[in-house]
Amino acid sequence: MLITSYNPTELGDTLIAVLRPDTASQKVETHATVTRISDEKTDQTLGYNFFNVSETLGQLDVNGQVHLTADQVDQLNNLLKTNDFDPELEQDTDPKFVVGYVASAEAHPKSDHLQVTKTEVGADKPLQIVSGSPNMQADILVVVAKVGAMMPDGLIIWPGELRGVESDGMIVSGRELQLPNAPQHPGALILPADYQPVGAAFDFKRAQTLFTD
Structure with missing residues (x-):
């Protein structure tokens, strides 16, 4: 699952990526411009915050949900690797x-x-x-x-x-x-x-x- 949103008015140049539902206990880890949120018990990734994301994806002319292309997912995975996180994002093209x-x-x-x-x-x-x-x-x-x-x-x-x-x-x-x-x-x-x-x-x-x- 990969659900992404971008709200520059409220959050600035930050892409929110959600992979799983929230859990009661969470762990937050930040490397440079990437923050990983995970389940404290299982260490499964719940989501990522990508700060200054326009430096990676270019200007996003969106206010709300973002439907990423395969190339954009690859760019974010490369960013994760660069910042010592697993490149675990997978494009989700199934209509919701x-x-x-x-x-x-x-x-x-x-x-x-x-x-x-x-x-x-x-x-x-x-x-x-x-x-x-x-x-x-x-x-x-x-x-x-x-x-x-x-x-x-x-x-x-x-x-x-x-x-x-x-x-x-x-x-x-x-x-x-x-x-x-x-x-x-x-x-x-x-x-x-x-x-x-x-x-x-x-x-x-x-x-x-x-x-x-």
Whole structure:
């Protein structure tokens, strides 16, 4: 997993790279312009902060998530090697926002408002996703934020559980995707039946006209 973001207004010329979810106890190690954050117990890397990153990648005309090219990942790995860190970054090209088909939606055993869905996302096996959307039901097309997705507000989707039931992903609303004129109340974005094939990367550009005033 490799999720990167760049927010020069808030953080200056710093690229944040996230590889794993945060843990309770962490270790921080800095060599020159690179900081490694790791799990204190397992020593697994949780992420890196690359300071003065424009000196390595050039100017990044981005404010938010950065989708790195293979060459950019190589440049960052070379920087890690130069600073005595393992060159462990791997480019992640798997689309994280995809069209999903809700094959089933059943009541959560420990909640009166949550539903446990089996949601198809293409060739992968169906995902079990717990949803609190009031309009959730079977036999609809939706937008799924898969594990590793970064939402427009910066939230990263990790595997989790809701009231004891595992949930691998999130069925999202137009509001959560920050689409123009999306309803500002809870409810999954239900796509037209022929909008895009199941498993296809969600077309954010096309979605700008999904809602009208």
